[in-house]
Amino acid sequence: MSEELAWTQEKKARFQEDLLTWYHLEKRDLPWRESTDPYRVWVSEIMLQQTQVVTVIPYFNRFMEWFPTIEELANANEDKLLKAWEGLGYYSRVRNMQHAAKEIVETFDGKMPSNIVDILSLKGIGPYTGGAIGSIAFSLPEPAIDGNVMRVYSRLFCLSDDIALPKTRKVFDKYVRETMSQTEPGDFNQALMDLGATICTPTKPSCQTCPIKNYCEAYKTDMTSSYPVKKKKEKAKPLYYVANILKNDNGAFLLEKRPSDGLLADMWTFPMKEVTKEEYDGLSQAYDTVETSTKMVAEQLSLYDDEKESIKDKQLLGIVTHIFSHRKWHILVVADTLSVSADNCLNNQEWVYLDEFSQYVFPKPQQKMVDILKKSMNN
Template structure:
């Protein structure tokens, strides 16, 4: 890899830059955050695009910028409103860090994004990639923005065999990108890399014959494209099992619980969840699951445990369906939730007991005022499909 890069003369690097940027000028995607070089707009878009597809991000981005048009607006935003604007994008720590960084910018930099990459990197939630994106796109500094797409393109371009899953490998790709980035149009160069990686130099079906830089690509010349990038498999997400309780009272309201201020899904609203340990060996499903054939005594015990937990923790005693009506699965980066969802109805007006401070009875017409994480949304959609009130 090093020898191949060293064989690129200054003339070849300039030819590569000119060829690549000519393609970008013709083929670049029209995206709302590319309308200008506003560092705030670029910053928000790059945070949203982490782990999320472009077509998914666009409507969220437009709504977010309408709600919080300036860094000051973001810093001052009510957290519930902020989380609701992010609802459905997942990885909620991103938006919490966005606000924390906005507060930093207001208090430390007079409300304006700093132009020094070293200072940008001090902002909460901003790592090397986002630092490079903001520096190059907003301020035209020749700082590389290295993400998965870029590492895939560069690894094929120079046949780099370093494992891109290892953090230490990033330095290799950053060094190469620093050497080949166009110093006059670094923002366009970084975005060209991103566009190429998402449209042409894709993970499993690259369209190399259409690639604008295939004449420079070592793996294309040798036919080794699918051998790159080298990436070790990450650990499987740990399974966690829950019993979910959708409880309805006689006023058509449902019991919701706000999660703690710290930890996974902090400050978000869910139906009550009771964590369970799997009893049957080798099952991947929660107790009482629809697709698992479990003894009736275990199903009965599961329901008894749920009834006890709900009575003790929420002071209500609904009448339950005997079996869960759906099993919901939801994958986080490090956890995989399995939720067996039960439905309970209060037959009498026995919800007069005082609920815990973090709980409320809420009518579905008011659900849009509460931020629901992915598992909650899946549970609710399953309920609507099953019962169709």
């Protein structure tokens, strides 16, 4: 055992008591903390991945209203499920949740299993989520190590391990297990989450009000700004698109359903075509004068290949950018009016009126494009 971990049992007990006393007095009032129901814990923790608490609260409340039990989640219609998740991003998370819910119904009689091995066997549940469910719902002494916890412990023990590396989690797992409460593991984990979110923040931590400052090596040595150690994230790969907002004579807009696998699977967008950076730059500078823009529309709507004259009005409405975890989309948003009937489109496309958009599941980039469209209509 390293020197930093060689705390006496008395010191560990004091540390746990100081942290838990602070948590019981200062814990955040959050809807998923109204009970220790494992389903509520599970849904909240999946939603909170890469999403701020204030954003999650209305999503969580609506999700629990629409799918109040694991069985109802397992049997949910996919369109309704994706609609409930619309705006949170990372849609594989909710698909994995439904897959896991079906496993729970089939294998565990519709109830979340109460041992960590079975919890971790469920699709989409990793060590962090499993630790949260196990500790909060079943009082299992399992760490729930996220970015907040790693930040707290890196400062607490001056750990210089790069938190961006997957192997580093084992280091923090060892430290947390050695110091966590065995009698109140759920509250202990939530206390660390709240501490990292409200006091031990990434920049300008409020050390003077921290309940565990007397145990913190970084605080004692005035080194809090040096921790945690994290290598710079690789820049997201840029990708370039032209999106056509196609409106027919009946006033309906063309939407296109994305493939059933890959990014934004089964979601709806305006027709989009990937282009090179050179094409993107050229089109953004002089869109109305570039003949290839009409060709792009024709390629997206192959049934119009011989009807290019049906493209009447063309207008560059704006530019949308959206960053995913590993790529950044740059989208030229172009409006085209077509002289075609509303029932003429490809199999994966539909003509939809603006007031019907709420019935379709839109990813964030599409929502941004709709905002641009509405703004142009109000001008």
